[in-house]
Amino acid sequence: xxxxxxxxxxxxxxxxxxxxxxxxxxxxxxxxxxxxxxxxxxxxxxxxxxxxxxxxxxxxxxxxxxxxxxxxxxxxxxxxxxxxxxxxxxxxxxxxxxxxxxxxxxxxxxxxxxxxxxxxxxxxxxxxxxxxxxxxxxxxxxxxxxxxxxxxxxxxxxxxxxxxxxxxxxxxxxxxxxxxxxxxxxxxxxxxxxxxxxxxxxxxxxxxxxxxxxxxxxxxxxxxxxxxxxxxxxxxxxxxxxxxxxxxxxxxxxxxxxxxxxxxxxxxxxxxxxxxxxxxxxxxxxxxxxxxxxxxxxxx
Numbered sequence: 001x002x003x004x005x006x007x008x009x010x011x012x013x014x015x016x017x018x019x020x021x022x023x024x025x026x027x028x029x030x031x032x033x034x035x036x037x038x039x040x041x042x043x044x045x046x047x048x049x050x051x052x053x054x055x056x057x058x059x060x061x062x063x064x065x066x067x068x069x070x071x072x073x074x075x076x077x078x079x080x081x082x083x084x085x086x087x088x089x090x091x092x093x094x095x096x097x098x099x100x101x102x103x104x105x106x107x108x109x110x111x112x113x114x115x116x117x118x119x120x121x122x123x124x125x126x127x128x129x130x131x132x133x134x135x136x137x138x139x140x141x142x143x144x145x146x147x148x149x150x151x152x153x154x155x156x157x158x159x160x161x162x163x164x165x166x167x168x169x170x171x172x173x174x175x176x177x178x179x180x181x182x183x184x185x186x187x188x189x190x191x192x193x194x195x196x197x198x199x200x201x202x203x204x205x206x207x208x209x210x211x212x213x214x215x216x217x218x219x220x221x222x223x224x225x226x227x228x229x230x231x232x233x234x235x236x237x238x239x240x241x242x243x244x245x246x247x248x249x250x251x252x253x254x255x256x257x258x259x260x261x262x263x264x265x266x267x268x269x270x271x272x273x274x275x276x277x278x279x280x281x282x283x284x285x286x287x288x289x290x291x292x293x294x295x296x297x298x299x300x
Contacts, residue, residue, distance in 0.1 A: 002035075002045055002259070009033060010260045011267035016246040019237030024229060024248070029193040031250040035259075042255035049262045050090040056266060057095045057127060059274035064125035066182045066272045070265065071133040074190030075228060076218055077200035078251050079258075080131050083190065087262045088129070097122055100131040109152050113137045114174055121178060127265075134174075135187070135235055138167050142231045143224050168238035175244035184268045185244040188261060189232065190251040194225050 002010075013033065016022055037045070060066060072080050088096050099120040108116045114134055122128040141147050142164065148157075157163055175185050192200075201222075204214045221228075240246045247264055251257040283290065 002049075002263075006033075006035065007263050007266075010263040014247045014249055014260065016236060016240040016248060017242045019240040022233070022237050022240060024191075024233045024236070027191055027248040027250065029191045029196065029250050030252040032253055032256045035256065037255065039255055042259060046086060046255070046258055046262065047090070049259070049266065050087065053087065053262060053266055053269070054091045056269040056274060057091050059276065060127070060269060060272070061092075061095045061125040062277050063272075063274060066184065066274075067122045067124050068127045068184040068265070068268055069121060069130065069178070069186070070128070070261075071130045071135065071185070071187045072190070073132060073135050073139075073187065073232075074251065075192060075197060075225075076215075076221060077197050077204075078190035078192045079254050080190060082254060083258055083261055084129055084131060086258045087265065091127075095126055097126060097128045098131060099128060101133055101136065104151070109150075113151070114170065118174070121183065124182070133187075134171060135239075138164065138171070138235050139228070139231050142234075143227050164234075165238075168235070171239050172241060172244075175239070175241070179243045184271070186264065186268055187239075187244065187246045188264065189236065189246060189248050190257055191248050192251045194222075196252045197222070197225075 010033065014027065060068070072083065074080050084098055088098070097120075101116070104113070104116065117130070117134040120128060120130065160166070178185050201214065201218055204210045236246045236248070247260075249257050249260045249264075
């Protein structure tokens with residue numbers, strides 16, 4: 001088990017609450033905070049922490065006063081799917097929802113770009129993990145601005161010099177509104193290096209069972225690596241806030257990224273100070289009666 005001091009470090013070291021002095025290049029994708037674990041050891045610790053996360057999720061569900069949203073972002077092959085799989089492996093499926101946001105469809109394009117995100121915000125008592133999120137609208141759309149011309153936007157938007165500034169402001173306001181409704185909102189950027197991405201893509205090509213994950217678009221998007229780093233820098237700079245912070249999680253080592261993500265989730269849930277709700281007074285007053293009734297053996 002990781003010492004509590006290490007758990008606290010993993011929950012805070014990569015946290016970004018304001019973007020004034022933020023620089024993505026200051027975050028090392030290969031960092032493991034000097035924690036040296038074998039994959040077997042890391043897997044064992046992760047299993048124990050998933051158990052703790054499961055306990056908190058059960059209390060969250062029982063109280064039904066708060067909920068939690070984790071927006072998971074990252075370059076292709078950064079490990080979003082694997083992270084979701086591992087950190088939710090021991091949680092009651094009824095208490096966790098995973099939403100994968102692909103390119104918006106015809107119905108979604110008839111609404112504002114935050115509409116489909118808002119409809120996916122969980123009800124009280126649940127955890128929602130967004131596999132990609134509304135941030136795609138200030139990431140991929142900035143790298144490929146021609147996408148905006150397919151989104152039914154008024155022509156005046158394309159000539160507005162404050163277009164992106166306004167989007168960042170809308171996102172901050174949306175997240176502030178959400179958090180004011182007793183919903184925790186955190187954003188996680190799985191930070192991998194360009195070389196690590198190349199190795200993972202090659203691994204997919206060389207593994208018959210994983211070739212289905214490879215897209216002909218992957219090599220093309222790699223050509224925009226530097227541009228993507230720039231737009232992530234800009235997005236985090238403009239949207240990191242104390243109420244909806246970013247976490248820049250080193251993801252070159254998958255085991256470490258998963259440990260950090262689960263510690264972040266545990267830390268955020270513990271802030272709710274969750275305790276088991278009190279039973280119905282009628283049950284308490286008739287506890288002995290109920291026990292006697294249930295203790296009776298049926299007649300043979």
